[in-house]
Amino acid sequence: MTGGQTVGETQAPGAGRRPVFAAERRQRIIELLRVNGAVSLRELAQAVRSSEVTVRRDLRALEAEGLINRHHGGATLPGELSREPTYAQKAQVAAAEKAAIADLAASLVEDGDAIVVGPGTTTQEFARRLARHTELAVVTNSLLVAQALAGSPRIEVVLTGGTLRGSIHALVGSAAERSLAGLRVRRAFVSGNGLTAERGLSTPNTQVAGVDRALAGAAEEVVVLADHTKIGVDTMVQTIAVERFDHLVTDAGAPGDVLDELSGRGVRLHVARV
Amino acid sequence: MTGGQTVGETQAPGAGRRPVFAAERRQRIIELLRVNGAVSLRELAQAVRSSEVTVRRDLRALEAEGLINRHHGGATLPGELSREPTYAQKAQVAAAEKAAIADLAASLVEDGDAIVVGPGTTTQEFARRLARHTELAVVTNSLLVAQALAGSPRIEVVLTGGTLRGSIHALVGSAAERSLAGLRVRRAFVSGNGLTAERGLSTPNTQVAGVDRALAGAAEEVVVLADHTKIGVDTMVQTIAVERFDHLVTDAGAPGDVLDELSGRGVRLHVARV
DNA sequence: GTAGATCCGATCAGATTCGTTCTATTCCGA
DNA sequence: TCGGAATAGAACGAATCTGATCGGATCTAC
Numbered sequence: 001m002t003g004g005q006t007v008g009e010t011q012a013p014g015a016g017r018r019p020v021f022a023a024e025r026r027q028r029i030i031e032l033l034r035v036n037g038a039v040s041l042r043e044l045a046q047a048v049r050s051s052e053v054t055v056r057r058d059l060r061a062l063e064a065e066g067l068i069n070r071h072h073g074g075a076t077l078p079g080e081l082s083r084e085p086t087y088a089q090k091a092q093v094a095a096a097e098k099a100a101i102a103d104l105a106a107s108l109v110e111d112g113d114a115i116v117v118g119p120g121t122t123t124q125e126f127a128r129r130l131a132r133h134t135e136l137a138v139v140t141n142s143l144l145v146a147q148a149l150a151g152s153p154r155i156e157v158v159l160t161g162g163t164l165r166g167s168i169h170a171l172v173g174s175a176a177e178r179s180l181a182g183l184r185v186r187r188a189f190v191s192g193n194g195l196t197a198e199r200g201l202s203t204p205n206t207q208v209a210g211v212d213r214a215l216a217g218a219a220e221e222v223v224v225l226a227d228h229t230k231i232g233v234d235t236m237v238q239t240i241a242v243e244r245f246d247h248l249v250t251d252a253g254a255p256g257d258v259l260d261e262l263s264g265r266g267v268r269l270h271v272a273r274v
Numbered sequence: 275m276t277g278g279q280t281v282g283e284t285q286a287p288g289a290g291r292r293p294v295f296a297a298e299r300r301q302r303i304i305e306l307l308r309v310n311g312a313v314s315l316r317e318l319a320q321a322v323r324s325s326e327v328t329v330r331r332d333l334r335a336l337e338a339e340g341l342i343n344r345h346h347g348g349a350t351l352p353g354e355l356s357r358e359p360t361y362a363q364k365a366q367v368a369a370a371e372k373a374a375i376a377d378l379a380a381s382l383v384e385d386g387d388a389i390v391v392g393p394g395t396t397t398q399e400f401a402r403r404l405a406r407h408t409e410l411a412v413v414t415n416s417l418l419v420a421q422a423l424a425g426s427p428r429i430e431v432v433l434t435g436g437t438l439r440g441s442i443h444a445l446v447g448s449a450a451e452r453s454l455a456g457l458r459v460r461r462a463f464v465s466g467n468g469l470t471a472e473r474g475l476s477t478p479n480t481q482v483a484g485v486d487r488a489l490a491g492a493a494e495e496v497v498v499l500a501d502h503t504k505i506g507v508d509t510m511v512q513t514i515a516v517e518r519f520d521h522l523v524t525d526a527g528a529p530g531d532v533l534d535e536l537s538g539r540g541v542r543l544h545v546a547r548v
Numbered sequence: 549g550t551a552g553a554t555c556c557g558a559t560c561a562g563a564t565t566c567g568t569t570c571t572a573t574t575c576c577g578a
Numbered sequence: 579t580c581g582g583a584a585t586a587g588a589a590c591g592a593a594t595c596t597g598a599t600c601g602g603a604t605c606t607a608c
Contacts (some may be wrong), residue, residue: 021346163431328586346565
C-alpha cells in the first residue's frame with residue numbers, strides 16, 4: 001500500500017525528496033487505522049517509512065489527543081464499530097486467504113467506478129482495499145463495509161435502507177430491496193456462505209438471500225468473492241445462479257474440479273496466492 | 275555581493291533588475307502550496323529564488339494571516355492536514371452530562387414504542403440505554419445508533435437509506451429523506467449543534483438539516499437532547515423550530531433564562547443531574 | 549509457573565531546522 | 579548627494595526531530 005507519495009514532484013527538478021512532516025505522518029497513521037481497523041507497530045513503521053521508535057512517539061501523541069487506542073504491538077481506533085475484538089483476534093483469524101482475495105478483487109475496481117458491495121467478512125476486507133481509490137461510488141447494505149469507507153472523503157458511500165440484521169451487520173427486508181430497484185452500476189462484489197458449480201451462491205437466510213439477489217440485479221457484472229472453505233458447500237437458499245457469475249475471486253486452496261466446472265460455464269477465475 | 279544569481283533576471287529583461295515584491299513572492303508560495311499540497315522550506319526557497327530565511331519570514335507572515343499552516347520543515351494549506359474528524363473528541367465533551375441526559379431520555383421510552391433516533395454523540399449514548407427495552411422499533415439514520423442496538427434481538431432497528439456522511443457516521447441526502455416520508459412513529463429523539471429559544475435547533479450542514487427535519491416530521495412528538503454546551507449556540511441552518519419541540523432533555527448547566535423561555539413556549543423540560 | 553521472545557519506555561547522540569541578531573543593499577525623499 | 583526606511587541575506591545558539599541502544603515490562607509457549 002502506501003499509495004505512493006502524496007505530493008508529487010511536479011516541479012523543483014533535482015530537489016531532494018521532501019521530508020515528511022510529522023503531522024503528515026500522523027494523519028497517515030490515522031488513515032491506516034481507519035482503513036484496517038487494527039495495525040501493528042511494525043506495519044505502521046513500514047508504511048510510513050520511519051523507524052518504529054518514531055511511530056511509537058506518534059502513537060503516544062495521538063493517544064494523548066484521544067484519537068487512537070494503543071495496544072501491545074500496535075494500535076486501533078477508539079470505539080469504532082465492532083472492530084472491538086481487535087488485535088489478537090484479528091491476527092488469529094488467519095485471514096490470509098481473505099486478505100489475498102480482497103487484494104485481487106480490489107484490482108478489478110477502477111477509479112471512477114460505481115459498484116455494489118454485499119455483506120461478509122471477505123467483502124469487508126475488500127472494502128478496506130478500496131480506500132486508495134478515488135471518485136468511487138459504492139452502494140452497500142453492509143454497515144461494516146460502509147464503516148470501512150467512512151473515512152475516505154473521495155468515495156461516495158450509499159447505504160440501502162432496511163432492517164438491521166444484527167448478526168451480520170447488514171440491512172435486509174423489502175426496504176433494502178426496494179432501494180436497489182432503480183439502480184444500475186458496473187459491478188457487484190458479493191459473497192455468500194456456500195458456492196457450488198450447480199447451484200451457485202447460497203446462504204442460510206431467506207431475507208439475506210433476497211437482498212443478495214437485488215444487489216446482483218443492480219449490476220452489469222457480478223464478481224463473487226469466496227475463499228476455499230466455502231467452495232463445494234451448499235446452504236439453504238440459492239441467491240445467485242452460476243449463469244449470473246462473471247468473475248470468481250478465490251484462493252489457491254479451492255478444489256480444482258469445481259473451478260474447472262465454473263470455468264467451463266464461462267466464469268472468469270482469479271486465484272489469489274496467499 | 276550576494277552572488278550573481280540573486281533576484282536577478284528571471285523576468286523583466288532589459289528593465290534592469292526589478293526586485294520581486296514580497297507580496298508577489300508570497301502569492302507564489304501560496305500557489306505552490308495549492309498545487310503540491312505540502313512543500314518543504316527548501317523547495318519553496320528554491321522555487322521563489324530566495325534564501326530560506328526570507329521564505330521563513332514569509333511563512334510566518336502568512337501563518338499570522340491564517341493562510342497556511344507551518345510545520346517543521348515546511349508548510350501546508352490549512353485544509354490539507356486538518357485533523358477534523360474529531361468525532362472521538364466530540365464524544366469527550368461534557369461526557370458526564372451526556373450520559374445523564376441519555377439516562378433521563380431513556381426513561382421517556384416505553385416497551386413496545388416505535389421511535390426515531392437522530393445522529394449525534396448524545397443520541398448514541400441514549401441508544402445504548404435502550405438495549406434493556408423490549409419490543410422496540412427504532413428508526414435511525416445514524417450508523418452509530420444502529421450499531422449500539424445491533425446486539426439487541428428484541429429491538430427492531432431500521433436504517434434509512436442515503437449517502438454516508440463520514441464525519442458524523444450518518445445517512446443524509448434525498449434518499450434518506452424519502453425513506454422517512456411514509457413513516458409515523460410516536461417520538462423522535464434528536465440532537466443538534468446549537469439550540470436557542472428563538473431559532474430552535476440548528477446545525478452547520480444543510481444536508482444534515484434536511485434529514486433532521488424529516489426525522490422530526492415522522493414523529494408525533496419531538497424530544498430534543500442537548501447538553502448545556504449547545505444551549506445558546508446558533509449555527510447556520512435551522513432544523514426544528516421551538517414550536518415543534520415537545521420535550522427538552524438537558525443538564526443542570528443550562529442557562530436558566532433560555533430554559534424559562536422554552537418552558538413558556540410549552541416545551542416540557544427534563545433536567546438531568548450529573 | 550517458568551523461560552524465551554517481543555515490545556515498551558527512557559536516555560543519548562546526530563542532524564536538521566528555527567528564531568534572533570546583525571549586516572548589506574536598494575529605494576525614496578529631502 | 580545624503581540619510582532613513584524597508585528588505586534580503588548571513589551567522590550562531592536554541593529547539594526540534596529522528597534514530598539507536600539498553601534495561602525493564604509484557605506477552606506467549608511449553
